[in-house]
Structure formats: C-alpha cells, structure tokens
Amino acid sequence: MLEAAKIIASEETKNGPTTDLNSNVQKGKLKEGKVLQNGSVSAAKEDKMTEDDLVQNATLFLLAGYETTSVMLSFTCYLLAKNQDVQQRLYKEIQQRLQSEVDTSYESVMQMEYLDMVVNESLRFYPPFADSIIREVKEGCEFEGMKFPADSLVIFPVSYMHFDETLWPDPQTFDPERFHPDRKKNIHVSSFLPFGIGPRKCIGTRFALMEAKMAIVRLLL
Numbered sequence: 001m002l003e004a005a006k007i008i009a010s011e012e013t014k015n016g017p018t019t020d021l022n023s024n025v026q027k028g029k030l031k032e033g034k035v036l037q038n039g040s041v042s043a044a045k046e047d048k049m050t051e052d053d054l055v056q057n058a059t060l061f062l063l064a065g066y067e068t069t070s071v072m073l074s075f076t077c078y079l080l081a082k083n084q085d086v087q088q089r090l091y092k093e094i095q096q097r098l099q100s101e102v103d104t105s106y107e108s109v110m111q112m113e114y115l116d117m118v119v120n121e122s123l124r125f126y127p128p129f130a131d132s133i134i135r136e137v138k139e140g141c142e143f144e145g146m147k148f149p150a151d152s153l154v155i156f157p158v159s160y161m162h163f164d165e166t167l168w169p170d171p172q173t174f175d176p177e178r179f180h181p182d183r184k185k186n187i188h189v190s191s192f193l194p195f196g197i198g199p200r201k202c203i204g205t206r207f208a209l210m211e212a213k214m215a216i217v218r219l220l221l
C-alpha cells in the first residue's frame, strides 16, 4: 500500500488531487482510472489505488482485525471460566507441549490439538461477526421456494446457523469435542462460518487464529 501511495503522490503532483472514492464509484469511473477534481479522468491503470482506497483499506484492517479478535478472546475466557473441566484439560495440554514458559513459538502453539478444538467451539458459540456475511445477488434466482431478485442483499445469520440442531446436535452445550480431528471432517463447510466463506472470506483468518491462540496460551500459563 505504501508503494501504491508513492505512485499516487507522484501522479497528484502532475494532475492535481483526486476526488473521494464514493464519487468515483457513483460516476462509474473507478475502473477506468482516477477521476480528478476538474472532472477529467487520469490515465491511471485499473490496478492503481486512489488515496481514499488506501485510507479505507487501512481503516478496514484496523476495524476488522482488532475488535473481532478481542471479542473472540473475551468470549473464550468467559467460556473457559464457565467450563472449568475444559480449562483444566487445556492447561494440561499447554504444560505438556511447552518446553518452557516462554516457548510460545508458532510451531508449538499450532500443534496444540485441544486448543484448536476449544477455539473453534468458542467461535461456534460466539462468532464475533454474528450476522455480517452479506452477498449481493448478481442474477435473480430461486432456491428452495425462496426468490432472490437481482441486486438484492442476502444476509447470512451465522449465529442461528451455529445453533441449528440439524447441523449441531445439542447446540446449546459448549463441547470442544465437536471439533476433534476425527469428527471435524463431518462438519459441513457451509455450516461453520466464523470467518465467512468463498473468495471474500476473512483475509486475516490464519493470523487471527495464531494471535488468539498465543494470547490464550500465555493467559492460561
């Protein structure tokens, strides 16, 4: 992004400042290049970012990356406090796996099977983005008697799906065993959506899981 910003800075010196992203989208000219304040379109190629693109993306990373992970950690702590047996078993796994109290390396933390089960069950119970998976219908269609007109928005109720009895037996029980490696493969890919699904799935999934797992290990120690 910083490299892209340098290109923008040099172009603005030549052509004057760009307008904001919304007005570019409204005028339908975003793909053609930057719309300058005098209304003309610069020769910028499709893949160049405007300064507003940069600011919006930076803001998105802060919003998407901080609150979600902190919510996930808060709820995991709450669930561990309420389920002392799970907490004890997790603490034992951490003690067994770690060579020393400071050995919270990526490798050792990512090898902790029970930790992975606990984190996943916590994300099923309290998905930080409870109903924020939204898709726009490009072409009108019908599915199982429901009509989806073109251009409408579909919001996926993630929490409801995570508590659907047909997908999760005894859904109100906090049970990390659901995510045991032997049982995990039976979970349908579309029924567990804490990070969304498809090409616009959370870009920070792996980082978030690593960060949260390291924090939990250190907290429990």
Ligand code: HEM
Binding pocket: 060, 061, 064, 065, 066, 068, 069, 072, 127, 128, 129, 132, 133, 134, 193, 194, 195, 196, 197, 198, 199, 200, 201, 202, 203, 204, 205, 207, 208, 209
């Ligand atoms: C526990 C932590 C997190 C959860 C539960 C979470 C969840 C989500 C969900 C549900 C979406 C929408 C996916 C979809 O529409 O299919 C999303 C998108 C996104 N997340 Fe996360 N997220 C987390 C952490 C992070 C972190 C740490 C970062 C960045 C470092 C991040 C960056 C993003 C970005 C940039 C998008 C938009 C992707 C796009 O529209 O193409 N997230 N996240």
